[in-house]
Structure formats: C-alpha cells, structure tokens
Amino acid sequence: MTTDNSSITAPPGAAPVGESLGRDAWRRLTQNRAAMASLALLVLIVIVCVAGPWLLPWGLAEVDWNAFGTGPTLEGAHYLGTDANGRDLLTRVLYGGRVSLSVALVASFVSLVIGVLYGAISGYVGGRTDNLMMRFVDIMYSLPFMFLVILLMVVFGRNIFLIYAAIGAVEWLDMARIVRGQTLALKRREYIEAAHALGVRDSKIVTRHLIPNAIGPVIVYVTLTVPKVILLESFLSFLGLGVQEPLTSWGVLISEGVDMMESAPWMLLVPSAFLAVTLFCLNFLGDGLRDALDPRTR
Amino acid sequence: MLSYTLKRLLQAIPTLLIVITISFFLMRVAPGGPFDGERQLPPEIEANLMAAYHLDEPLPMQYLRYMGNLLQGDFGPSFKYKDFSVTELIAQGFPVSLEIGGLAILLALLVGLPLGIAAALKRNSTVDYLVMGTALTGIAVPNFVIAPIFALVFGVLLAWLPAGGWNGGALPNLILPVVALSIQQIAYIARMMRASMIEVLGSHFIRTARAKGLNEGEVIWRHAIRPALLPIMSYLGPAIAGIITGSVVIEQIFGIPGIGRYFVQGALNRDYTLVMGTVVFYGVLIVLMNLIVDLLYSALDPQIRYDD
Numbered sequence: 185m186t187t188d189n190s191s192i193t194a195p196p197g198a199a200p201v202g203e204s205l206g207r208d209a210w211r212r213l214t215q216n217r218a219a220m221a222s223l224a225l226l227v228l229i230v231i232v233c234v235a236g237p238w239l240l241p242w243g244l245a246e247v248d249w250n251a252f253g254t255g256p257t258l259e260g261a262h263y264l265g266t267d268a269n270g271r272d273l274l275t276r277v278l279y280g281g282r283v284s285l286s287v288a289l290v291a292s293f294v295s296l297v298i299g300v301l302y303g304a305i306s307g308y309v310g311g312r313t314d315n316l317m318m319r320f321v322d323i324m325y326s327l328p329f330m331f332l333v334i335l336l337m338v339v340f341g342r343n344i345f346l347i348y349a350a351i352g353a354v355e356w357l358d359m360a361r362i363v364r365g366q367t368l369a370l371k372r373r374e375y376i377e378a379a380h381a382l383g384v385r386d387s388k389i390v391t392r393h394l395i396p397n398a399i400g401p402v403i404v405y406v407t408l409t410v411p412k413v414i415l416l417e418s419f420l421s422f423l424g425l426g427v428q429e430p431l432t433s434w435g436v437l438i439s440e441g442v443d444m445m446e447s448a449p450w451m452l453l454v455p456s457a458f459l460a461v462t463l464f465c466l467n468f469l470g471d472g473l474r475d476a477l478d479p480r481t482r
Numbered sequence: 483m484l485s486y487t488l489k490r491l492l493q494a495i496p497t498l499l500i501v502i503t504i505s506f507f508l509m510r511v512a513p514g515g516p517f518d519g520e521r522q523l524p525p526e527i528e529a530n531l532m533a534a535y536h537l538d539e540p541l542p543m544q545y546l547r548y549m550g551n552l553l554q555g556d557f558g559p560s561f562k563y564k565d566f567s568v569t570e571l572i573a574q575g576f577p578v579s580l581e582i583g584g585l586a587i588l589l590a591l592l593v594g595l596p597l598g599i600a601a602a603l604k605r606n607s608t609v610d611y612l613v614m615g616t617a618l619t620g621i622a623v624p625n626f627v628i629a630p631i632f633a634l635v636f637g638v639l640l641a642w643l644p645a646g647g648w649n650g651g652a653l654p655n656l657i658l659p660v661v662a663l664s665i666q667q668i669a670y671i672a673r674m675m676r677a678s679m680i681e682v683l684g685s686h687f688i689r690t691a692r693a694k695g696l697n698e699g700e701v702i703w704r705h706a707i708r709p710a711l712l713p714i715m716s717y718l719g720p721a722i723a724g725i726i727t728g729s730v731v732i733e734q735i736f737g738i739p740g741i742g743r744y745f746v747q748g749a750l751n752r753d754y755t756l757v758m759g760t761v762v763f764y765g766v767l768i769v770l771m772n773l774i775v776d777l778l779y780s781a782l783d784p785q786i787r788y789d790d
Contacts, residue, residue: 442630463622
C-alpha cells in the first residue's frame with residue numbers, strides 16, 4: 185500500500201505522519217458506502233433518541249385514557265401505537281434508546297479504560313508481572329460471566345450505574361489481550377528506547393507513547409464491543425434484571441412486547457426494529473473501520 | 483498430551499474456587515432470604531428452618547461446610563423446590579439443556595460451514611452478498627427477539643408446531659427452540675468460515691496444489707477445508723458458553739425445563755444452593771469444553787503440540 189503524502193499539507197507544528205495515517209484511514213472509510221450509510225443512520229438514531237422525546241406530545245409514563253393498546257395511528261399522535269397501559273410507544277422507544285445507548289457508551293468506555301491500562305501495563309512491565317496478570321485474565325475468561333452479572337443484578341438491585349459497571353467489568357478482557365499484544369510489539373521500537381534514554385518516566389511512556397500507537401486495533405475493537413454491550417443490557421432487561429420503572433430500555437420494551445405479542449404485535453416489532461437496526465449499523469461500521477485502519481485484512 | 487491434560491485440569495481448580503467463592507458470598511450479602519414469602523413466617527418456625535439448613539451459623543462456617551459437601555459431590559438441598567436436592571434438579575434439567583444445546587451447535591455447524599464455504603468460493607458474487615447479508619441480520623437480531631417471533635408465527639399464527647412446552651422432548655417441541663438458539667451461531671460460523679477459507683485459498687500450498695494439476699474439488703476438499711476449520715474449532719469453546727447463556731432465554735420463552743430456567747428462578751427466589759449448584763456446574767462445563775476444544779485443535783493442526 186502506498187500513501188501519497190505529497191497531496192496532504194500538514195499544518196505547521198503538527199506531526200505530518202500521524203496526520204496522514206488518520207486521513208488515509210478516513211479516506212478509506214468514506215469510500216466504504218455501507219459503513220458511511222451505517223454511520224449516518226447511527227447519528228440519526230442518536231439524534232432522534234436524544235431530541236425526539238422533547239418534540240413528541242407524550243411523556244414517558246403519561247397515560248392516554250382514550251388509547252389502551254391501540255395500533256399505530258395518527259389519532260392522538262400515537263405514530264407507533266400505545267402499550268397496554270396507554271403509554272405512547274414511540275416516546276417510550278426513544279427514552280429506552282437513551283438508556284440503551286448510554287449503557288453502550290458508558291460500559292464500553294469502562295471496559296476500554298480497564299482493558300487498555302491493564303493490557304498496556306502487563307505488556308510494558310513484562311516478565312513475572314506480565315505472566316501473573318495474563319494468568320488472571322485466563323482465569324477470568326473461564327468464569328461463567330453471564331451468571332455472575334445476573335447474580336450481581338439480583339443481589340445489588342436493578343440500578344443503572346451497576347449495569348454500567350458490571351457490563352464494563354465483563355467486557356475488558358479481550359481489550360486487555362489486544363493491547364498487551366500491541367504493547368509487546370511496540371516496546372522494543374527505537375522511539376521508546378529514545379524516550380528511555382531521555383529519562384522519561386515509565387508511566388509517561390505508557391500513556392504518551394505506547395497507548396497512542398496501539399490505538400488502531402483498539403478503536404476497531406471498541407466498535408465491536410458497543411453492539412455486544414447493547415445486546416447484554418437488553419438480555420438482562422429481558423430477563424427482568426435490567427433498569428427499573430419508570431426508566432425503560434429496548435430490552436425492557438421487547439420483553440413487554442413478548443408478553444403482548446398476540447394482541448399487540450407492534451409492541452414487540454417496534455423496539456426490536458430499533459435494536460436490530462442499531463446493531464446492524466454498528467457491525468457494518470466496525471467492519472468498515474477494521475478495513476480502514478488495518479489494510480492487511482482485506 | 484496426557485500431562486498437558488492433567489496440567490490444564492489442575493489449572494482449572496483455582497478458577498472454580500474463585501467462581502464458587504464469589505458466587506457464595508454474593509448470594510449471601512444480598513438482602514432477603516430464601517424464606518421470605520407472601521406471608522411472614524412465625525419467628526420460631528423461621529429460626530427452626532434457618533437452623534435446619536445451617537443458615538444460623540456464621541458465614542465462614544457456612545462456607546466451609548458448603549465446600550466440604552461440595553467435595554463429596556453434594557450440592558445440598560434446594561430451598562424452594564422442597565423434597566429435591568440440587569443434584570437431583572440438575573440431573574433432571576441438564577439432559578434437557580444438553581439436548582437443545584447440542585442439537586443447536588450441530589445445526590449451526592451443518593448450516594454455517596457450507597454457507598461460509600460457498601460464500602468464500604463465490605466471493606463477491608450474489609451468493610456471497612446474500613449469505614453475508616443474512617448472516618449479519620442473524621447477528622443483529624438477538625435470540626430473545628427471534629424466539630418469540632418464531633413462537634408467534636409458527637406456533638400461533640400458522641400453528642405448525644407447538645409454541646412452547648417440552649412434552650418429554652418430542653421432535654415437534656424441539657424444532658423451534660433449537661432453530662432459535664442456533665441462528666446466531668450459524669451467522670457467526672458462516673462469517674468466520676468465509677474469512678478463514680478466503681485466507682487459506684490465498685496461501686502458497688493451495689497455489690502449489692493447483693499448479694500440480696489437482697482439480698478444484700480436490701484442492702478444496704483435501705487441502706483447503708482442514709486448515710480453514712481451525713479458527714472455527716477455537717470459536718467452539720466460546721460458542722458453547724454462548725449457547726448455554728442463550729438457552730437461559732430460550733428455556734424461559736418456550737417453557738423448557740432445563741437448567742437455565744432453574745438458574746434465573748433460583749437467583750430471583752434467593753434459592754442459594756440451587757444458584758450455587760448451577761453456577762458451579764456451568765463453570766465445570768465451560769472449563770471442560772475449553773479443554774476438549776484445545777485438545778481437538780491439536781488433533782486438527784499437527785503444528786500445535788502440547789508436550790511441554
């Protein structure tokens with residue numbers, strides 16, 4: 185692969201090489217139509233979920249006494265129908281989207297921070313520490329995690345902050361392995377040696393030199409973590425272990441929809457469609473980013 | 483090989499210890515107990531019950547007692563399903579979960595592998611796009627959405643198959659849960675098989691095989707498929723774990739008397755011993771499955787040997 189550096193003019197003071205790498209990846213990503221369409225759709229979903237509830241006439245728990253379990257209709261502005269308690273489904277789906285997306289963001293971020301720091305330290309320090317830290321990851325891998333998360337939710341009550349933490353604490357393992365591998369490959373490079381020779385502290389080498397250079401695979405992996413997290417949250421909610429009333433999430437809505445599926449199929453189909461489209465887009469975007477950041481995989 | 487197996491089994495011991503310890507103490511610090519019901523029990527009766535199950539002892543004592551019993555293969559009595567020991571409940575539920583899960587994995591391999599190979603051989607053709615598009619849908623639509631829709635369409639609207647129930651494992655009752663459970667795995671396996679097949683087909687030994695004049699069928703069957711199967715093998719460990727967790731939902735939706743249902747209900751009812759029993763059981767199962775997968779891996783790939 186050749187990159188035409190001459191066409192890119194770096195602003196004074198910026199590192200031209202880093203810039204061109206990022207731009208190169210961006211150019212490849214923009215050429216991937218599926219990924220760009222997914223990105224646009226995702227942005228749209230986020231905007232709608234954030235701004236939508238303000239524009240709709242109904243509130244999250246507001247009951248329309250004239251419409252219990254009605255299908256999609258323009259009458260009374262229930263564009264996607266109401267649930268069995270007369271609450272507007274579109275409004276609830278959008279509020280649920282806020283919760284599901286926030287879980288996705290926060291939990292992925294938690295797993296990102298733990299995983300990157302753990303992996304970078306393990307790889308950088310090396311030796312016995314590395315061995316010990318990775319053995320710990322191996323042990324964690326063979327835990328039936330789903331069950332521990334379920335236990336956590338049962339034990340400490342269904343609380344959204346606990347969901348953030350529990351899911352984040354489950355998903356960091358792969359990230360730690362990936363970052364460790366990257367770090368091992370990077371730490372013998374000359375610029376690390378140079379930093380050493382200049383007397384830069386170890387903590388600074390890890391945060392300023394190692395982690396930024398290992399960022400490519402990390403970004404790709406994060407986009408693959410986000411759909412997993414959304415799925416996990418809705419799985420918990422589906423089992424009745426997710427967020428509590430009056431809050432709602434796509435998983436909660438789906439499970440309500442399952443109960444009402446025969447008489448009110450839209451209650452199942454609408455939140456399912458939102459969830460599926462979001463997951464679909466995230467997967468496409470993740471694939472696109474992987475192709476863009478790592479040309480070898482093509 | 484034998485020493486490797488032994489070493490792995492030894493390594494599994496600390497893992498299981500951690501699992502048991504974490505879940506034991508998690509369950510106990512939870513507010514509420516197994517005898518909280520609709521009706522408040524008279525204090526004497528509750529005290530008697532607590533004493534009968536040794537719940538009045540200090541926590542460390544209970545822990546040691548539990549571990550001691552566990553070493554003798556005794557999971558203790560269930561608090562909610564009176565008259566049943568946890569061992570009996572697991573012995574009842576496991577064959578059911580195993581049947582559903584095993585059939586789902588089998589179905590996933592039987593459908594996923596050929597689809598992935600076909601997509602790789604006809605790369606960038608309509609077949610490829612069709613298979614990969616469908617696979618992505620399978621990944622994006624979780625099984626707790628697929629399962630109820632299946633139950634609604636095939637069970638209620640078309641009434642071809644029973645929408646739920648177990649009926650002693652009769653074939654019509656099996657079809658919907660097994661298919662619902664396998665769809666996501668089919669999608670993953672097809673995608674992985676396509677990717678690894680494409681990689682293998684681009685390698686030197688395939689070029690050599692073609693150059694020496696083997697026909698395409700022989701190149702694919704004799705040379706390409708075996709190495710391409712390797713990543714699938716290592717995926718099977720996590721896949722089995724995934725099937726197990728997936729079956730929690732599927733058993734719930736279709737009303738199947740497997741272990742998954744016991745776990746969720748046990749956790750909600752504070753049935754300490756039942757939850758512990760299922761967690762330990764699944765822990766052992768996952769450890770064993772990972773070991774078997776690793777051993778099979780070495781059988782498929784002679785470059786990997788475990789004789790350190």
